[in-house]
Amino acid sequence: MNIRRISFDLMVYGSVHELEQQDQELMKEAVKARKKAYSPYSKFNVGAAVLLENGEIVTGNNQENASYPSGLCAERVAIFYASAKYPGIAINTIAISATSENFVVDKPAAPCGNCRQSISEYEIKQLRPISIIMSGETGEVLKCNSVADILPLAFNSTFLG
Numbered sequence: 001m002n003i004r005r006i007s008f009d010l011m012v013y014g015s016v017h018e019l020e021q022q023d024q025e026l027m028k029e030a031v032k033a034r035k036k037a038y039s040p041y042s043k044f045n046v047g048a049a050v051l052l053e054n055g056e057i058v059t060g061n062n063q064e065n066a067s068y069p070s071g072l073c074a075e076r077v078a079i080f081y082a083s084a085k086y087p088g089i090a091i092n093t094i095a096i097s098a099t100s101e102n103f104v105v106d107k108p109a110a111p112c113g114n115c116r117q118s119i120s121e122y123e124i125k126q127l128r129p130i131s132i133i134m135s136g137e138t139g140e141v142l143k144c145n146s147v148a149d150i151l152p153l154a155f156n157s158t159f160l161g
Contacts, residue, residue: 008149013141023095023133023143026051030097030135033059033074040064043101046074046109050082053090058082075115079122090126094119095133105136116151123147124156 013019016027026049034047039062046062060077075096082091098109111119111132123130129146144150 006152008144008146008152010149011143013143015139016135016141019133019141019143022051023093026057026093026095027097027133027135027141029057029059030095033061033078034097034099037061037074038063041066041068044098045100046096046098048074048078048097049095050078050091051093051095052082052086053092054086056082056086056089058085073112073115075111076118079118083122090128091122091130093131093133095135097135097137099137104138106139107136108134108140108142109136110134110142110150111147113151116147117154119147120151120154120156 016024019027029049030047033049034045037045037047039045041064048060050058058078058081060074060081062074063077064071075094079091096109096111098105119130123146131143131145132147133141133143135141148154
């Protein structure tokens, strides 16, 4: 038997104000998108802002539905819209911001498993990593260099033959 260790570097910032200017601006766009979320059931609002290689920023927010599986997370709304509007343009960074109407979100909100898998598909498609910046309303901000960091051993097209 062999044991393999999976690890990655995660940048931890005390607040959004410690980010580089471009990342601060991207997070501001995620916050704006978050404020437009449709979340009447969970009351958990998420916004995502995607910075593309061509400098464009595309945003998305979570969209809920009474039939819960029919809703869609902010991250997937943003990356799917970016791909539809700017096909073939690489994604550089995704900023994610979350808040709740029921409590203070004082820690970074990471993408769910479905979103991680979707982001992974785009990393593979564009042959380069996508950095992810994660925040709540207050507190620390996290940044990783690739979704592969937070989704090790991802399922991909190589399993399909």
